[in-house]
Amino acid sequence: MAGTSAAEVDRGLRRTDVEQLPAGKHEQHGPGHFAGLYSAENIAGTEFVFGATFVILGASFVDVLVGLAVGNLLAVLTFRFVTAPIAVRTRMSVYTYLSRVAGGPTSKIYNGVNALIFAIISAAMITVSATAFRLVLDFPAQEEAYPTSIGFVVLALVFGSVAVLVAAFGFTALAEFASTCGPWLVVMFFTGGLALLPLVSDTVTGSTVVDGWSGFLALGQSEIFTGETPDGTAGITLLGIIGYSWAANSFAHAGLVDMSLLRYARKSWYGYMSAFGMFLGHYMAWIAAGVMGAAAAAIVQTSITVIEPGQVAFEALGYAGLAVVVIGGWTTANANLYRAGLAGQGAFPRVARKPMTLYIGIVVLVASVFPFVYRGYLDLVTFAGIAIVPIGGVLFAEHWLLPRLGMTTSWARYRGVTNVPSLVAWFGTVALAAAAVATGLMPVYIAFVPAFLVSMGLYLLLARRMGAAERYPEGEAADALWHERVDALHAEQAAATPDVDTTDRRPLTRALRVLWIATLVAITVMALVVLLGSPDLATYEDNRSAFWTVSAVGTVVYFVAAYAELRLRKAHRQRVLAEHGAPADAAEGAAPA
CATH class of the missing domain: 1.10.4160.10 (Hydantoin permease)
Incomplete structure (x- = not known):
């Protein structure tokens, strides 16, 4: 790991699934x-x-x-x-x-x-x-x-x-x-x-x-x-x-x-x-x-x-x-x-x-x-x-508490060993929580809170004993190089996507937005008519029938208008980016989620 060069890291990053990499600023x-x-x-x-x-x-x-x-x-x-x-x-x-x-x-x-x-x-x-x-x-x-x-x-x-x-x-x-x-x-x-x-x-x-x-x-x-x-x-x-x-x-x-x-x-x-x-x-x-x-x-x-x-x-x-x-x-x-x-x-x-x-x-x-x-x-x-949740406690301890207590995060990877404390903290906490719930010592709806805290504490104690208290300069240097090359890759990707305004301000797009908003307002108004304008059961039934009609028609209008607006905005973005030389995948404009 210590002898890995920047070129080798770059080759590894380009073979890595994008989901496995940190998100870039351009994303x-x-x-x-x-x-x-x-x-x-x-x-x-x-x-x-x-x-x-x-x-x-x-x-x-x-x-x-x-x-x-x-x-x-x-x-x-x-x-x-x-x-x-x-x-x-x-x-x-x-x-x-x-x-x-x-x-x-x-x-x-x-x-x-x-x-x-x-x-x-x-x-x-x-x-x-x-x-x-x-x-x-x-x-x-x-x-x-x-x-x-x-x-x-x-x-x-x-x-x-x-x-x-x-x-x-x-x-x-x-x-x-x-x-x-x-x-x-x-x-x-x-x-x-x-x-x-x-x-x-x-x-x-x-x-x-x-x-x-x-x-x-x-x-x-x-x-x-x-x-x-x-x-x-x-x-x-x-x-x-x-x-x-x-x-x-x-x-x-x-x-x-x-x-x-x-x-x-x-x-x-x-x-x-x-x-x-x-x-x-x-x-x-x-x-x-x-x-x-x-x-x-x-x-x-x-x-x-x-x-x-x-x-x-x-x-x-x-x-x-x-x-x-x-x-x-x-x-x-x-x-x-x-x-x-x-x-x-x-x-x-x-x-x-x-x-x-x-x-x-x-x-x-x-x-x-x-x-x-x-x-x-x-x-x-x-x-x-x-x-x-116990894994959340483990990661919280790794990210925030180990450095503040003078210990090393990612210590198990640096040592090249299985992170046994994470397994013990996870399974041990789940077992304790299950026993507490099963015996009636703790209601199930609040068990995740002590589970988070217990797993965090267990992990800190065990990690200190199994290697987290030591320093690993070679591993830390390799990680620093990896993050540096990830930043370089993100900069390259960002440079390929022009920094231009892709907001769609065309009249048709705006009109479609007004239409679907007005549709939701109409449905809401009709519901208020049912609530506030029904002095007796017969009138209520008539109003509710009208509300059902408005809701059904309004739903169709809403989705036609809202989805059409979405497609127009996406097509506009693709066209603007393509005109400024963006690659095809950037022009697609799929947002990460």
């Missing part, structure tokens, strides 16, 4: 990029599951309003002060950084665990989307943990196959489409909740008129988030709501998985942009989904414990609601399938991402036919956090 994005990504990914069909889950857990309405606010704020702060600083300083994905810090077995096992978790998350998204298609094709509701309809199994397998193929071969086009979905999904969840409030009010008070904020609170407490489970027992506490909402993305923030996203941020404060996902998706959408779920269960006269997301969305938004479930599930499933492919490739470097995604897709297809996968989604992401 970085501003805050708006991350606001859009977080809002699009965290507002999906599974929000219907989360909203219903808090109703089923017996949360009280005030606790939901306060607890979700506190928990999601803690998640945003974790993104900002734990994930983003390491991502911005290293410019590496968590997979690359872990490979350089821990190497060998730790990295492979971690990548394998990530691939499995993202595969199951993708399967849950596909199953949720299939519940919407089930209504269109008139298959029976799937109320058991296992499939009870051959038609539903075929539907899930077909839908899953399409999702896997798109993730493997057409991810760029899908990512572009997904970027347009965020504003529409926000409006759909918000207006769906508004449209069903008068019906809830009529059930409780005999009047469709909601009496201001106090009336809204009374409805929420008496009919939706009642503070009791469906069987009448005491519900989840305020601390539980805070813990679950903080833990829902723990694998991404405390587990550092979103280093892969935030490495493209110009500044670490862009971690605050996660608030667009946490508060629009995990606050507003969860509360709205709870309202819609309780109302839809009453309409179809079934229990909220078994009502499907597709049925909930349909009762709130009509056919536009089915589009919410399908599109939200599809785009999020594909994003996670792509992540699963990258993680699987990290575990098996000789297999390219596309075939790896197809292999993982088999797991996804099998899991997608079982409704229990999405019904237990809250516990799934919570346990995923417990499994992954």
Whole structure:
């Protein structure tokens, strides 16, 4: 390693997959990029599951309003002060950084665990989307943990196959489409909740008129988030709501998985942009989904414990609601399938991402036919956090604490040995957390916090004893040369892309933007008409029917206009860059994610 020349390093870098290299300055994005990504990914069909889950857990309405606010704020702060600083300083994905810090077995096992978790998350998204298609094709509701309809199994397998193929071969086009979905999904969840409030009010008070904020609170407490489970027992506490909402993305923030996203941020404060996902998706959408779920269960006269997301969305938004479930599930499933492919490739470097995604897709297809996968989604992401977060503690210790305590980061790679402390800290912490949860010493929703701290402490103690306290000047010099040559490669790549203004200010592009914004405004206004202009049940039903029509037509207009604007902007960028001599791959303008 010490005798490696700059030329040899350069040859190695050019053979390395771009995903394995630090992000360059020319690849970085501003805050708006991350606001859009977080809002699009965290507002999906599974929000219907989360909203219903808090109703089923017996949360009280005030606790939901306060607890979700506190928990999601803690998640945003974790993104900002734990994930983003390491991502911005290293410019590496968590997979690359872990490979350089821990190497060998730790990295492979971690990548394998990530691939499995993202595969199951993708399967849950596909199953949720299939519940919407089930209504269109008139298959029976799937109320058991296992499939009870051959038609539903075929539907899930077909839908899953399409999702896997798109993730493997057409991810760029899908990512572009997904970027347009965020504003529409926000409006759909918000207006769906508004449209069903008068019906809830009529059930409780005999009047469709909601009496201001106090009336809204009374409805929420008496009919939706009642503070009791469906069987009448005491519900989840305020601390539980805070813990679950903080833990829902723990694998991404405390587990550092979103280093892969935030490495493209110009500044670490862009971690605050996660608030667009946490508060629009995990606050507003969860509360709205709870309202819609309780109302839809009453309409179809079934229990909220078994009502499907597709049925909930349909009762709130009509056919536009089915589009919410399908599109939200599809785009999020594909994003996670792509992540699963990258993680699987990290575990098996000789297999390219596309075939790896197809292999993982088999797991996804099998899991997608079982409704229990999405019904237990809250516990799934919570346990995923417990499994992954200890590695976040290890990397946090490596990056921040070892240097401050006079020890050497990446010491195991410099010594050429397996990083045993990382394995012991990881597996030991998971075992302790599992035992604490199983014996009732610790609630599952907060276990990721001590898991992070314990793994960090264990790793520091063990690393000091096994070589981190020593200095490795030759290894450090080789790393310095490697980073120097990476910077040179990035400078070369940046020079090939002209620094020109590619903003599309043409009248047609602006008109399309005005059109899709006006469409969202029209849908929102119509929802307000349903809420505020329905003095009796007959008028309410007429208004809701009109709202369904506006939502359906507006959805079509929105996507036509928004996607056309996206394509125009991309074509304009390609043309401008090509005119200034940019290479073909730069002119394509695919943004890293």
